[in-house]
Amino acid sequence: MKKQNTFSIILLTVVAVLALSACGTKPQTNNTAPQGSDQPQTQQQPQVKPEPIAEPEVKKGTGVYNGAADPHTVEIETNGEAQSFQLGEGLDTVIAGLKEGDTVAFEYNEKAVEGDATAKQLTLTKIQKTEAATDGNQNGSSGQAVGGERSKTQTFELTLEGKKEKQTATLAKGEGYSLYVFDPMSLFPDQNRVALAVDDNYYAEITKLPSDFNLDELQKEGEKDLASIGKVQKLDKAAVPQALSSSRLFLQASGSKMTQQYIVVENKTGGFIVKVNIPQGEPAEGFESFIYTSLESLQANK
Numbered sequence: 001m002k003k004q005n006t007f008s009i010i011l012l013t014v015v016a017v018l019a020l021s022a023c024g025t026k027p028q029t030n031n032t033a034p035q036g037s038d039q040p041q042t043q044q045q046p047q048v049k050p051e052p053i054a055e056p057e058v059k060k061g062t063g064v065y066n067g068a069a070d071p072h073t074v075e076i077e078t079n080g081e082a083q084s085f086q087l088g089e090g091l092d093t094v095i096a097g098l099k100e101g102d103t104v105a106f107e108y109n110e111k112a113v114e115g116d117a118t119a120k121q122l123t124l125t126k127i128q129k130t131e132a133a134t135d136g137n138q139n140g141s142s143g144q145a146v147g148g149e150r151s152k153t154q155t156f157e158l159t160l161e162g163k164k165e166k167q168t169a170t171l172a173k174g175e176g177y178s179l180y181v182f183d184p185m186s187l188f189p190d191q192n193r194v195a196l197a198v199d200d201n202y203y204a205e206i207t208k209l210p211s212d213f214n215l216d217e218l219q220k221e222g223e224k225d226l227a228s229i230g231k232v233q234k235l236d237k238a239a240v241p242q243a244l245s246s247s248r249l250f251l252q253a254s255g256s257k258m259t260q261q262y263i264v265v266e267n268k269t270g271g272f273i274v275k276v277n278i279p280q281g282e283p284a285e286g287f288e289s290f291i292y293t294s295l296e297s298l299q300a301n302k
Contacts, residue, residue, distance in 0.1 A: 058125065060107050064268075065129075067100045074124070076104065077268075081245045086123045094127055105130045154180045154297065158243070158289045169294065173301075176208040177272065180297040182290045194294060201279050202287045208300060209271035215264065218273065219249055222262030225275070226253035229260050243292040256280075263295070270300030 063078035074095060075082050085108055087095065098104065106127040113119040155168050169180035172187035172194075179194070181187050187194050195203035209218075219234070226232045235250040244250075248271070249264035261276040274295055278284050 058107050058109055060105070062103070062105045062130065065098050065100060065102045065104045068095060076106065083122060086121060088123050088125045091124055091127060098127075098129060102129050104128065150178060150299070156180070156293050156297075158293055160286055160289055169297070174206060177206065177270075177298055177300050179206075179294050179299070181294055184286070185290055185294070194291065196283060196287055199279075199281075199283060201277065202283055203277050204291050204295065205275040205277075206295075206298070207273040207275075209264075209266075209273060211270065213264075213271055215249060218264055219251070222249065222251040222264075225262055226251055226260055229253040229258065230255045241288070241292045243289065244296055246296055246298075259284075265295055265298055267298070269298075269302075272298055272300075 061076075061078050063076040066075040066077055066082060068074045069084060071092070072087055073084055074087065075084055077083075085106075104127055106124055108122050108124045110120045110122055113121055150171055152171050153168050154171070155166055157164055157166050167182055169182045171178055172181045172189075174187060174189050174192050179187075181194055184196055184198070185194050186197055192206045193200075193203045194206070195201075223232045230253045232251055232253045235252060240247050240250045244263070244265070246265050246267045247263050248266045249262070251262040253260055257280055259278045259280075261274075261278070263274040263276065265272045265274055272295075276291065278287065
């Protein structure tokens with residue numbers, strides 16, 4: 001009997017121990033979300049390719065080197081007008097080998113100036129010395145050859161009836177000057193006039209000025225000359241015909257039958273007064289294109 005009680009006690013002890021062990025064990029929680037759950041997935045944004053940076057347009061020109069304004073800026077005269085250019089990288093050594101008056105060919109680009117819609121910064125990317133033209137095929141050049149002689153003919157680009165075309169002009173000499181004259185016109189040296197052959201009422205009368213001329217006095221003289229035609233207008237640089245970029249003064253008066261102009265042209269060789277007479281008529285447009293291009297080629301004799 002005692003043996004049976006002992007066995008019962010042992011059995012109860014084992015059961016109690018097992019029960020306590022079961023109570024102390026915590027069920028494990030699976031915190032891992034099952035695959036295929038409804039959790040939102042992060043979408044990958046498509047890559048946006050950057051816009052390509054446009055390369056600045058490279059422009060070309062020819063002219064006369066006038067020298068350096070400062071270590072970073074040079075001046076080049078093109079078509080009778082001086083322009084300032086910033087030096088591109090590495091060009092300072094090239095500029096050091098140039099002299100004032102050298103004929104040059106160059107490449108450059110334009111950049112808008114912030115805050116001024118009309119201004120542009122010109123930057124040279126290439127420049128080299130060239131020989132002056134010795135024939136008549138360099139459009140827009142003065143026709144001045146090495147040694148001071150001008151070529152007998154010169155090819156120019158004109159706008160006629162709204163279209164650009166090239167025409168050849170012949171060198172003509174007046175009293176103290178020379179210029180290129182196109183086939184529809186002739187120079188009458190005794191009158192110092194370039195006139196249309198078919199109607200000599202279309203003409204430009206040329207007078208060479210002394211080196212010490214006074215532009216203000218010439219303006220007063222021009223206004224007086226034109227007063228009988230109509231209201232006198234002084235054209236600003238933007239309104240002056242593009243073919244005549246060397247003009248220092250451009251006065252104009254128009255009436256019912258004609259337009260007259262009083263122009264002062266100046267370049268490195270000297271200054272000139274030009275009085276232009278343009279009757280109202282069909283030849284007017286062609287005459288203006290021819291005469292302005294001819295006047296741009298004016299040079300004083302040495």
